[in-house]
Amino acid sequence: xAVEGLVFPSTLVLLIVVLAFMAGALVFxxxxxxxxxxxxxDRQAMLPLDERDxxxxxxxxTAEQAEARREAWGEPLPxxxxxxxxxx
Amino acid sequence: MSGxxxxxxxxxxxxxxxxPRPAEEASRLPTSEERELRLRVDRSSRRPVLxxxxxxxxxxxxxxxxxxxxxVQMHSPELAGPGWLTFGRVRTAHLNAMVYxxxxxxxxxxxxxxxxxxxxxxxxxxxxxxxxxWIWALALGxxxxxxxxxxxxxxxxxxxxxxTGDTFLTVGGGxxxxxxxxxxxxxxxxxxxxxxxxxxxxxxxxxxxxxxGNWPAWAGAESAAVNWFYAHNALGLWLTAINVGAAYYxxxxxxxxxxxxxxxxxxxxWTLGFFYxxxxxxxxxxxxMPTWMITTSITASVLMVIPVAAxxxxxxxxxxxxxxxxxxxxxxxxxxxxxxxxxxVSLQGIFTALREVxxxxxxxxxxxxxxxxxxxxxxxxxxxxxxxYILPRVLRREWPSARLISWHFWLVLLGIALYVTALxxxxxxxxxxxxxxxxxxxxSVDVTLAGLxxxxxxxxxxxxxxxxxxxxxxxxxxxxxxxRELAPFHALRPVVREAGS
Amino acid sequence: xxxxxLDRDVExxxxxxxxxxxxxxxxxxxxxxxxxxxxxxxxxxxGWYLGRYGGTFDASAHxxxxxxxxxxxxxxxxxxxEDLVELGGSLYVRHCQTCHQAEGEGVPGVFxxxxxxxxxxxxxxxxxxxxxxxxxxxxEVAGELYTGFMPGWEALLTDEELAGVAxxxxxxxxxxxxxVAPEDVARVRAETADRVEPWTAPELTDPLEDGP
Numbered sequence: 023x024a025v026e027g028l029v030f031p032s033t034l035v036l037l038i039v040v041l042a043f044m045a046g047a048l049v050f051x052x053x054x055x056x057x058x059x060x061x062x063x064d065r066q067a068m069l070p071l072d073e074r075d076x077x078x079x080x081x082x083x084t085a086e087q088a089e090a091r092r093e094a095w096g097e098p099l100p101x102x103x104x105x106x107x108x109x110x
Numbered sequence: 111m112s113g114x115x116x117x118x119x120x121x122x123x124x125x126x127x128x129x130p131r132p133a134e135e136a137s138r139l140p141t142s143e144e145r146e147l148r149l150r151v152d153r154s155s156r157r158p159v160l161x162x163x164x165x166x167x168x169x170x171x172x173x174x175x176x177x178x179x180x181x182v183q184m185h186s187p188e189l190a191g192p193g194w195l196t197f198g199r200v201r202t203a204h205l206n207a208m209v210y211x212x213x214x215x216x217x218x219x220x221x222x223x224x225x226x227x228x229x230x231x232x233x234x235x236x237x238x239x240x241x242x243x244w245i246w247a248l249a250l251g252x253x254x255x256x257x258x259x260x261x262x263x264x265x266x267x268x269x270x271x272x273x274t275g276d277t278f279l280t281v282g283g284g285x286x287x288x289x290x291x292x293x294x295x296x297x298x299x300x301x302x303x304x305x306x307x308x309x310x311x312x313x314x315x316x317x318x319x320x321x322x323g324n325w326p327a328w329a330g331a332e333s334a335a336v337n338w339f340y341a342h343n344a345l346g347l348w349l350t351a352i353n354v355g356a357a358y359y360x361x362x363x364x365x366x367x368x369x370x371x372x373x374x375x376x377x378x379x380w381t382l383g384f385f386y387x388x389x390x391x392x393x394x395x396x397x398x399m400p401t402w403m404i405t406t407s408i409t410a411s412v413l414m415v416i417p418v419a420a421x422x423x424x425x426x427x428x429x430x431x432x433x434x435x436x437x438x439x440x441x442x443x444x445x446x447x448x449x450x451x452x453x454x455v456s457l458q459g460i461f462t463a464l465r466e467v468x469x470x471x472x473x474x475x476x477x478x479x480x481x482x483x484x485x486x487x488x489x490x491x492x493x494x495x496x497x498x499y500i501l502p503r504v505l506r507r508e509w510p511s512a513r514l515i516s517w518h519f520w521l522v523l524l525g526i527a528l529y530v531t532a533l534x535x536x537x538x539x540x541x542x543x544x545x546x547x548x549x550x551x552x553x554s555v556d557v558t559l560a561g562l563x564x565x566x567x568x569x570x571x572x573x574x575x576x577x578x579x580x581x582x583x584x585x586x587x588x589x590x591x592x593x594r595e596l597a598p599f600h601a602l603r604p605v606v607r608e609a610g611s
Numbered sequence: 612x613x614x615x616x617l618d619r620d621v622e623x624x625x626x627x628x629x630x631x632x633x634x635x636x637x638x639x640x641x642x643x644x645x646x647x648x649x650x651x652x653x654x655x656x657x658g659w660y661l662g663r664y665g666g667t668f669d670a671s672a673h674x675x676x677x678x679x680x681x682x683x684x685x686x687x688x689x690x691x692x693e694d695l696v697e698l699g700g701s702l703y704v705r706h707c708q709t710c711h712q713a714e715g716e717g718v719p720g721v722f723x724x725x726x727x728x729x730x731x732x733x734x735x736x737x738x739x740x741x742x743x744x745x746x747x748x749x750x751e752v753a754g755e756l757y758t759g760f761m762p763g764w765e766a767l768l769t770d771e772e773l774a775g776v777a778x779x780x781x782x783x784x785x786x787x788x789x790x791v792a793p794e795d796v797a798r799v800r801a802e803t804a805d806r807v808e809p810w811t812a813p814e815l816t817d818p819l820e821d822g823p
Contacts, residue, residue: 082434107441107499109509401666
């Protein structure tokens with residue numbers, strides 16, 4: 023489907039696109055750094071976890087792990103059916 | 111880094127306040143509030159997510175049949191059938207059904223569910239997103255008919271017609287992207303979790319590479335270069351990004367603990383974002399391209415060991431000591447295996463990108479095996495795990511059968527293990543025979559025969575696994591909504607109150 | 612997002628965090644030291660590899676299709692073999708083997724064999740005619756009938772190359788006939804200058820019967 027006589031070096035095309043990719047990543051990276059997205063990592067790591075995920079009793083955990091969880095988050099809640107995805 | 115406005119607002123008071131004792135704290139925790147939020151958020155994304163998953167499952171079943179047919183024809187060409195069932199068309203239909211139908215649509219579904227959850231905000235413009243998913247799915251269905259009718263575009267991974275298909279996919283995917291972007295701008299949490307970075311970046315990267323790959327101005331060697339720029343990035347910046355993002359959400363969620371090192375997860379994301387797009391040219395090693403271009407690509411491929419190691423360490427260290435959880439959570443089982451396959455396929459890819467290895471493995475079944483470690487053992491397993499987690503939450507009823515999940519899991523796990531082993535071994539022999547001038551060409555074909563037959567056995571297992579899965583989803587869908595539809599949320603409250611009283 | 616929402620969210624998140632004495636390291640482990648070693652090694656390797664295999668950043672790489680083809684230095688072009696049989700053998704592999712097969716055994720019913728046949732080891736003039744203008748229609752070779760089409764090579768190969776092919780064929784395996792000289796090819800080429808279409812077997816056998 024190329025236009026007759028209009029040959030565009032692929033290297034040039036790809037150089038431009040790849041550089042655009044890197045420039046785009048750089049712009050977002052700078053924004054992320056300025057907006058504090060790269061700091062406060064402890065909080066960020068906890069973001070997907072609800073209170074319930076942390077408090078619910080996880081039957082596979084060892085006694086120590088369960089105890090640590092109880093100390094940190096309080097008396098464990100009983101898990102619901104399908105709590106961890108799937109019927110089991 | 112100071113952490114910006116968000117930190118400045120909250121930290122002071124939290125630091126000075128004495129940490130309350132857990133037992134006292136429990137009563138004041140907004141647990142039920144959190145649950146109401148989740149409920150609201152899941153309800154907002156319900157329709158587009160269901161449409162995306164439904165269409166992706168249809169594509170999965172169709173793609174499995176196409177794949178099985180193509181696989182059988184590789185070793186029994188006498189079973190070719192009429193024109194539309196010949197290898198060249200069925201194999202192409204398989205690839206497009208699986209990549210753009212199954213994987214991409216399921217990934218759109220995962221994104222539509224996960225982003226609202228992670229930004230604590232209902233999905234905005236859900237109608238637009240749903241409409242976008244329909245456009246994508248219907249355009250792809252029409253394209254599959256075109257491919258079987260023998261009018262593909264003729265470039266690998268880009269067989270979809272330019273004006274009749276690519277345009278619609280771009281627009282449909284764009285509508286999903288816009289709805290998610292709108293949701294992101296309305297976010298109720300200051301931070302973007304690493305999964306949000308991965309998923310939103312993928313939704314921006316994909317249209318760029320898709321349009322570049324399809325732009326109708328390339329010819330000859332250029333079109334090969336652009337072709338592989340697209341096809342490789344479709345794996346690395348689209349399939350990989352969303353599925354790694356999903357794993358970063360689901361693993362902590364199931365285990366009830368944050369990822370091992372959040373710092374590492376950011377290192378992984380940003381190195382991928384900065385350098386991945388250089389990688390594609392290692393597909394044309396030995397082709398008529400400038401040497402520096404291919405060498406740059408090989409170097410970038412090897413440097414990908416950094417994000418891969420970052421992700422691998424993070425996922426592994428989060429699960430380590432808790433592997434027993436795999437017995438309790440089917441989601442985790444699929445996702446953890448998928449995450450391991452991500453490490454495996456990346457290291458294999460880096461190895462294959464080296465010239466010394468590539469001259470043996472190029473143009474052999476090894477490549478087919480490698481592609482399936484990536485798209486199947488990594489992406490598809492994570493998508494299965496995600497669907498097991500997401501669908502009950504969206505439909506608000508539980509999976510009817512643990513047995514069916516087990517069948518699904520073992521069929522696809524053993525199937526893909528057999529598939530990859532057979533083709534990888536066959537590919538190495540094929541490559542070595544092709545390199546030896548003393549061995550006639552025919553021998554390099556004959557040596558793959560056992561591997562190809564084993565691959566057909568694997569294809570039957572995988573197809574059977576998909577049928578089991580689809581049947582299970584159908585039963586979940588048909589299952590009457592339980593009386594206690596809202597029970598979990600109400601039932602929980604007394605527990606919380608008791609803890610406080 | 613209002614300030615109040617932000618406040619509440621921040622507060623809530625911190626409450627979760629500060630009540631976590633048991634495992635304070637969770638989620639904030641630094642990257643392991645060996646990852647940075649790996650990073651350093653990979654970067655070092657990358658630099659070396661770019662230097663070793665980078666090739667030139669010559670602009671001609673971009674213009675490969677636009678400019679005239681560059682002349683290769685002479686020493687890179689292998690001189691044509693002086694020995695006629697060697698020259699013919701390599702030409703056979705390139706041009707003839709697809710039909711007449713690696714051992715010259717041909718394909719039953721379509722492509723006749725080139726060993727142990729009077730067509731090859733007989734009159735050199737007949738062989739040269741077949742090579743020059745090709746052959747079409749039924750032909751009987753060693754008691755078997757073949758119906759196929761062979762293109763002529765007069766436009767593609769020089770006298771010397773055709774002499775090489777003819778000589779190679781006439782002395783290949785069990786064949787043992789005198790060589791064909793480039794001059795013979797030149798003479799037959801001149802004789803058949805008006806001939807355009809391929810020969811048929813009867814046209815070639817008739818003079819043979821009268822022959823020497």
